[in-house]
Amino acid sequence: MKNKSLYQQCNTEISEQEKMKQGLWYDANNDADLLQQRELAEERCFCFNSTLPRDLxxxxxxxxxxxxxxxxxxxxxxxxxxxYGYNCLIGDHSFINHNAYFMDGAPIHIGAWCFIGPNCGVYTAAHPLLAVERNKGLEKASPVTIGNNVWIGADVTILSGVTIGDGTVIGAKSVVTKDIPANVIAAGNPCRILRKITEQDSIQKDGEVK
Structure with missing residues (x-):
């Protein structure tokens, strides 16, 4: 299936949602089922965002x-x-700060005990580079995986197909375009590994915590 041309992939008998699941080019903008699903998710987001903070x-x-x-x-x-919402898989005890946007055409896996800063964007979608194809509403989606105990700083952008390993810290305003391994500090645009996280990073080493 992966070797088929863009035209062939977009003209198979399977549904647009199935193409989306398989990571093929699919019609995101003109398919009635997908439009209905996104509309429902949008309405639920609106209700959540409009609910009083004290109404937990x-x-x-x-x-x-x-x-x-x-x-x-x-x-x-x-x-x-x-x-869509159903493609967001979020682990126990994770914290997601204000104004996050998860574009979950493909699964977005977020591990347990993750801290995600404000204005974080996770984008699984990619579009054709040729305008004539892009204007047809075509896109394809690749999953994003964020491991356990990851800290994503404020204003971070994570692009499609990226995996971030356990325990890693991503600096504020980074644009993550490629995989980042476990237990490192990474930052920048594009995001690059700065160094490993070690026991020397403990806040207890200077007597700050008893």
Missing amino acids: KRKEEILKELLSNCGSEVTILAPFYTD
Whole structure:
């Protein structure tokens, strides 16, 4: 299937949603089923973002409808946006700060105990480079994986197909275009590894914590 031309991939008998799942080029903008799913997710995001902060019960109810693959004791601060919701797989105890946008045409896996700073964007979609093809509404989606215990700083952009390893820290305003291994500090545009995280980074070494 991967060796087929763009035209052949877009004219198979399988549904646009199935093409999306398989990582093929699919019609994201003109397919009735996908449009309906995104509209439903948008409405749920609107309800979540419009709910009073003190109404924690209602906010939790909306998130359960929107994010069916969300773990326990996850904190998400409004506003929050996602295209489908069901492709966001969020591990236990993770924290997602204000104004996150998860473009989840493909699965976005977020591990347990992750800290995600404000204005974080995770984008699984890619579009054709030729305008005549792009204007048809075609795109394809590749999954993003964020390991356990990862800290994503403020204003970080994570692009399609990227994997970030366990325990890694991504500096603020970074643009992550390629895989980042575990237990490193990485930052920049494009994001690059700066160094490994070691025991010398403990805040206890200077007697700051007793």
